Amino acid sequence: MSILTQKDFETVIGLEVHLQFSTRTKIFCGCENAFGKEPNTCVCPVCLGLPGTLPVLNKSALDSAIKTALALNCTVNSYIKFDRKNYYYPDLPKGYQISQFDFPIGHDGYLDILVNGNPKRIRIHRAHIEEDAGKLIHDNAEGCSLVDYNRTGTPLMEIVTEPDLRSPQEAYDYLTALKLALQYLDVSDCDMEKGSLRCDANISLRRAGETRLGTKTELKNMNSFKAVKAALEFEEMRQFRVLATGGTIVQETRLWNEDKQATFTMRTKEEAHDYRYFPEPDLVPFIVEDAEIERIRLTLPENPQAKCQRLQKDYGLSDYDATIIVQDRHLADFFEHCAKHSGKIKKIANWIIGPLLKELKDRRCSVKDLSLKPEQFVLLVEKVENGDLSNLAGKDILITLLEDGSKTVEDLIEKSGLSQVSDDALLESIADETLKEHADVVTQIKNGNHGAVGFLIGQAMKKSQGKGNPKKIKDIIQRRLFNA
Amino acid sequence: MITNTDLQYISALARMSLAEEELKPMAEDLSSILDYIAQLQKLDVTDIKPTSHVLPLKNVYRDDSIKPSLTQEKALSFAISKAKGAFKVPQIVDN
Numbered sequence: 161m162s163i164l165t166q167k168d169f170e171t172v173i174g175l176e177v178h179l180q181f182s183t184r185t186k187i188f189c190g191c192e193n194a195f196g197k198e199p200n201t202c203v204c205p206v207c208l209g210l211p212g213t214l215p216v217l218n219k220s221a222l223d224s225a226i227k228t229a230l231a232l233n234c235t236v237n238s239y240i241k242f243d244r245k246n247y248y249y250p251d252l253p254k255g256y257q258i259s260q261f262d263f264p265i266g267h268d269g270y271l272d273i274l275v276n277g278n279p280k281r282i283r284i285h286r287a288h289i290e291e292d293a294g295k296l297i298h299d300n301a302e303g304c305s306l307v308d309y310n311r312t313g314t315p316l317m318e319i320v321t322e323p324d325l326r327s328p329q330e331a332y333d334y335l336t337a338l339k340l341a342l343q344y345l346d347v348s349d350c351d352m353e354k355g356s357l358r359c360d361a362n363i364s365l366r367r368a369g370e371t372r373l374g375t376k377t378e379l380k381n382m383n384s385f386k387a388v389k390a391a392l393e394f395e396e397m398r399q400f401r402v403l404a405t406g407g408t409i410v411q412e413t414r415l416w417n418e419d420k421q422a423t424f425t426m427r428t429k430e431e432a433h434d435y436r437y438f439p440e441p442d443l444v445p446f447i448v449e450d451a452e453i454e455r456i457r458l459t460l461p462e463n464p465q466a467k468c469q470r471l472q473k474d475y476g477l478s479d480y481d482a483t484i485i486v487q488d489r490h491l492a493d494f495f496e497h498c499a500k501h502s503g504k505i506k507k508i509a510n511w512i513i514g515p516l517l518k519e520l521k522d523r524r525c526s527v528k529d530l531s532l533k534p535e536q537f538v539l540l541v542e543k544v545e546n547g548d549l550s551n552l553a554g555k556d557i558l559i560t561l562l563e564d565g566s567k568t569v570e571d572l573i574e575k576s577g578l579s580q581v582s583d584d585a586l587l588e589s590i591a592d593e594t595l596k597e598h599a600d601v602v603t604q605i606k607n608g609n610h611g612a613v614g615f616l617i618g619q620a621m622k623k624s625q626g627k628g629n630p631k632k633i634k635d636i637i638q639r640r641l642f643n644a
Numbered sequence: 645m646i647t648n649t650d651l652q653y654i655s656a657l658a659r660m661s662l663a664e665e666e667l668k669p670m671a672e673d674l675s676s677i678l679d680y681i682a683q684l685q686k687l688d689v690t691d692i693k694p695t696s697h698v699l700p701l702k703n704v705y706r707d708d709s710i711k712p713s714l715t716q717e718k719a720l721s722f723a724i725s726k727a728k729g730a731f732k733v734p735q736i737v738d739n
């Protein structure tokens with residue numbers, strides 16, 4: 161028997177993404193849908209599963225679900241119903257989760273992604289809505305678990321791919337593209353740290369050329385896209401080692417352990433999955449009319465890929481610049497506003513990708529959260545480009561504009577005296593004074609130490625209190641030193 | 645006839661413990677229900693739309709507006725065991 165290598169196997173991955181909608185209230189009751197509140201303060205008889213209570217569907221949650229399904233190119237079912245998924249676990253007070261079984265919101269969609277720069281279509285098997293479960297905090301020392309039901313009933317959409325992904329990297333690329341597409345929809349904050357976006361993965365290996373699927377394992381407990389990739393890489397290698405040595409894979413759920421960077425069999429007192437779905441008798445069916453679907457379709461924003469292409473075509477941006485700018489829908493909108501006010505599109509893009517993005521990252525916020533006006537930003541960039549402001553002074557003014565939207569560039573320049581001095585006569589006198597004060601350095605330069613020119617320029621800039629146009633000062637000093 | 649193995653599986657899922665002497669009558673009851681379902685399944689329902697709900701209602705929604713929740717104290721008032729503002733339950737997953 162020949163020795164099998166990883167090349168003899170093909171990896172097959174499917175992902176299940178859970179997305180919490182940021183509606184004001186929960187999916188089936190009027191409790192506030194909030195994160196980070198004191199435990200068990202956003203709960204009511206409905207989401208605590210008390211007997212005799214009835215769920216009523218939040219219209220906004222349904223609209224968000226239809227919008228998301230449409231953005232993922234799904235067919236939206238005109239007949240939607242809910243089903244009970246039965247299992248006992250303390251995070252579900254009712255003993256079942258209201259979910260969808262045979263008539264989900266949407267099915268048979270797709271998301272186009274780039275794999276090594278080549279387009280690849282990842283098929284979406286289905287997208288359904290359900291109620292989120294509560295949060296369990298395990299206390300190993302006490303041997304008990306604490307349950308907080310605030311999260312119970314948060315509207316949740318589960319987005320399930322077909323097993324179309326072929327490597328952990330592809331899975332990562334899909335997740336990145338999916339998150340961006342979802343962020344554009346404004347239905348969720350897509351924040352993995354808060355658990356608004358979560359991902360479970362199914363992975364199996366099969367011999368290259370084989371069309372049947374191998375036995376899969378389900379991976380859970382990954383708290384970032386990086387962790388998803390790492391868990392898949394670990395599991396890919398683990399399964400390869402089992403299969404290459406003639407073993408068989410056990411179908412099971414495995415938990416990712418971030419500290420140990422490994423997956424482990426989940427030991428649970430829960431029996432084999434037998435959810436005994438049946439129609440939810442407490443909720444009536446929903447008919448989604450075509451007109452309603454079309455109304456929601458009209459609210460879909462341009463998707464990030466289309467926007468990226470269009471920014472390149474309409475504004476001559478490079479692929480690199482456009483890709484960065486579309487990572488935040490609001491930043492892309494901001495760029496377009498600016499571009500309409502300015503002929504210097506490339507400079508605008510540079511200032512957005514450079515100083516502005518740095519400031520936004522430092523503040524961990526989006527341009528939409530600040531009161532920066534596109535016209536003021538354009539004016540600022542143009543002043544720097546014209547030489548009226550130094551780069552440094554421009555960045556200072558940008559920071560003030562970000563902090564106070566009522567200020568204008570003109571005011572700030574005047575008030576701070578940051579306006580760059582380009583007056584030739586004044587700069588020449590500053591340069592001459594500098595040369596006179598540092599006659600020893602001038603001698604050194606004339607003896608061949610050209611490195612010291614920078615020192616003189618620095619001294620002259622200092623003398624101008626930082627307001628001198630550095631390019632002009634440099635020209636004057638060089639002219640004095642070498643041509644005079 | 646439903647087997648004891650089936651019965652034990654179903655009762656475990658339903659978190660019901662059945663005493664030895666309860667097994668036989670329970671198996672008989674469940675079997676008669678299954679027989680009845682088997683009878684129904686013989687009917688020709690080709691042109692009949694499946695019923696998922698007994699009421700002739702559809703599209704019952706709620707507006708997305710916040711209603712007051714219970715206080716933590718009230719929410720926990722019927723808990724058998726509680727700690728740190730949470731319901732306390734036996735540990736489920738061993739890590």
Ligand SMILES: [Zn+2]
Nearest residue numbers: 189191204207
């Ligand atoms: Zn509630």
